[in-house]
Amino acid sequence: MKLIIPDKDLLKTTGDVDYYDWNYKFPIKYIQLYRFKRIVQLLGNEKYFSLLEAGTGSGIFLPELSKHCEHLYACDIHHDFDNIARLCETYKIQNYNLSSQSIDNTNFPGESFDAVVAVSVLEFVPDIQKAINEIKRILKKEGVFITICPMESNLLDFFLSLYTRKPPKEESGDSRQKVSKILEQNFTIIKKGYMIPLIGKLFPVYTHYKLKKS
Numbered sequence: 001m002k003l004i005i006p007d008k009d010l011l012k013t014t015g016d017v018d019y020y021d022w023n024y025k026f027p028i029k030y031i032q033l034y035r036f037k038r039i040v041q042l043l044g045n046e047k048y049f050s051l052l053e054a055g056t057g058s059g060i061f062l063p064e065l066s067k068h069c070e071h072l073y074a075c076d077i078h079h080d081f082d083n084i085a086r087l088c089e090t091y092k093i094q095n096y097n098l099s100s101q102s103i104d105n106t107n108f109p110g111e112s113f114d115a116v117v118a119v120s121v122l123e124f125v126p127d128i129q130k131a132i133n134e135i136k137r138i139l140k141k142e143g144v145f146i147t148i149c150p151m152e153s154n155l156l157d158f159f160l161s162l163y164t165r166k167p168p169k170e171e172s173g174d175s176r177q178k179v180s181k182i183l184e185q186n187f188t189i190i191k192k193g194y195m196i197p198l199i200g201k202l203f204p205v206y207t208h209y210k211l212k213k214s
Contacts, residue, residue: 001041059088063091122179
């Protein structure tokens with residue numbers, strides 16, 4: 001699978017946990033790219049009418065996501081969207097909307113989106129349940145929520161600590177312990193899987209979901 005990954009010079013850091021440059025560093029770039037590839041696989045061949053990326057960060061995933069929808073939306077808590085707009089224009093993305101807002105409290109009308117995508121986002125949201133409630137509100141009745149989340153893992157923490165120079169719990173607290181449970185309590189699972197399929201259930205690194213409203 002060939003993904004559109006923008007040239008590094010087109011991107012800009014937008015916050016303390018926006019590690020877009022990891023996508024270009026060996027060997028962690030393979031973990032980063034794995035997440036994007038898994039999301040694309042979960043999106044499938046369908047072209048969605050309206051798709052929201054929650055927590056878009058630098059916008060690195062938007063050129064690829066634009067291939068999978070007619071109308072592309074992106075939101076994040078930062079306010080630095082000028083560079084992302086230039087990125088969208090560089091890739092000739094049409095019908096896009098960028099907004100500064102948190103996924104736990106948006107101004108989108110109810111049942112706005114056919115798909116909501118979140119790549120390693122929920123672990124940084126202070127109140128995961130509040131974010132989930134909002135995602136359910138803005139998803140259409142038959143819409144899908146596609147996400148990939150890091151789990152608490154010694155293997156993953158080793159790699160993350162090498163690059164962040166701090167324990168991952170400083171950034172995400174205990175959210176990685178509870179995110180899967182909250183997701184599964186609030187949605188119906190269409191697909192679920194692990195980064196290391198054979199042992200991922202016992203020793204999870206990343207867990208991915210394609211979900212629909214119960």
